[in-house]
Amino acid sequence: MLDYVYTGWGAFWATMFMFIPFALMAYWVIRRKSLVDTGPTRLQPSEFAPIEGIWLTFAFIFFVVANLASLKFIPWAAASGATGGEAEVQVDFTAKSWAYDISNRQIEAGKPVRFSGRSSDTQHGFAVYHPDGRVLFTMLMMPGTTKPTSVVYTFKEPGKYAVRCLEYCGIAHHRMQDELTVVKSN
């Protein structure tokens, strides 16, 4: 379940989870108090206070839980846990308008891979897409940094994984693409 929550579509539903109850509530309050029963409410100001407290506490708890639960899905946090001593496969790449130079495009499933990338001209991205079209992770590179940008990811299924630049980098930005092949580990 959590695996789904912390994906792109999970983000979409999390947004709707916050927005839809708000929208229904706001619609109901505004409609009721402007058309149905416009008189002042009989609720005393002091009776609002507990509702206020409950609402803000609920929001706070939801915010804390949503973020704490996400911790293990952060690529750099996942890296320290998942690898558990297992050697990382290193993939280095350089991004330059509008192509990638990648040290190794053939990757074994199940092994943690450390992607380390640099840009040699302007800002670029490096987003790896699952064969079903979702983004697995994206990286941002700026020229001239001392360290490469880096992410650790473990591919589960074999297949062809598209790589796309997701940082706007000029007139051929949409053609800045590549491909990784994930094979079964032996």
Next chain:
Amino acid sequence: MSIATTIVKSTPIFGKMFAVDKSTGLEEINAWPALMIMSSFVWLVVAGLLGLVMPATQIFDLGSDHFYTTLTLHGAALTFPFSFQLMMGVGLHRSGGCVGKPVTGLFAALSWLTMNLGAAILTVAVLMGLKVSVVVMFPLPLVGAQMGVWSMESVIVGFTGIYLVLACMILCYPLLVFKMLFFGKKRAELVLSERSLNEPGMLGMLLAAATLLLTGLPLVVVGTTLLLALYKILPMSLAAWAADPVVFQYTFYLFAHNLMEAMALMVASAMYATLPLYLADGSRKLYSEKLANLALWVLLVTSVTSGLHHFITFYPNQPAALSYWGNIMSWGTGMGAAISIFTILATIWQHGLKPEPGIVAVLVGWALYILDGASAIVTSNIAWTYQLHGTMWQSGHFMTVVLSMSLMWMGVLYHHYPVITGRKLDAGLGSLYIKLMTVGSFGAAIVMLAGGAAGMPRRFADWHPEGWMLYGNLILAFGLIIGASFAVYFYNLMKSREISAPMGELARA
């Protein structure tokens, strides 16, 4: 007669919508705001149409160059000369009437001039070939020139334009607000609805101006250095530090992020001031002014550093600690939103609402803003941003935040319009505008978020792979509805000439 009134008068079509009513004796707070609001709508019409061109270039395969040109013009024009200028116009009009001071003088003229001249110059640069998107992914302008994709001249022209726009937002406008709030004598005849700085309706104006000035100053220093180097007044060796991508991009986002938050503070402030005027029981009171002010302070304090969420995927170049900080602060702004949700709904629950088009438009814009806020904190979460950064999710967020604030201002304008022009707007057309806008803006926002969830890249001139064209077609469909709603809004402004003669004295009532 003020220069501003003259310019409005001599502008075709739009000038008629904003002709200042002189019988009220309020020209000094009406004229420059009227000119700013009018100018912002001219930009809206042009750039809004460009929004429709983007999906059209995809559907009819008109080529990526057109897409990127349109994208740059659309984003830049709607953010700065439309949205910011609309806010400036309505916000200054409010402030003038609240503190009883004229909106005139050098800073008023310069605010208008730098914004519109700057945006016009930037437009010329884009038409010369500079396709850098609204946020200038530094050093893209220079790299493009080196690669011969666009000319160095277009870069110089473009930077000059951006520089003027920044000068408006960081210096001219905030200084004008400070001048009005702290200097000069209050003039009783200009007071429309008196407010002190302790009230949420005024506090937000001050906090926003301070935010723009303080978070913008580093960018002014970096921008001035670069501009001087581009004009060869300063040797490049002395400007190299400012041309460092990390330096430039961080100072840029320190300002750009807070620009959005400052605009949010102002519009929240305007909403806190406008809502009480439409309460059914005539009490003119918010549920709690303290709580309203608290929401503004929470927003201010959390937003200053939350812009770090733009660089989470830059790890380890942006250390993890800073990313966690950006993540936490971003969700902190969500607490500000939770407080304001409670304040607004409790106020309406307590006192009832007169659902006139102006206030309903404000509330619809506010609801859109809450949707946007939810999408914004979600994409500020580290785990989620690794999958959403650079996708249509973020274009959806950016467009929605700008659009929602603009909608709120357009609602507030309903309230100010009779004061400026002495004419009344038609309620039927007002409610048609609201219906169309609700469908169009929520539809477009949700579709763009969905596109991002599905992995559709932003600023990407090819929507065909992976079935993204579905979202493209829907963006066009909802975009057409947004366009229709604006058409109704303008028709209402045009038509108002005929419904009622200038109503001078009424304005004051």
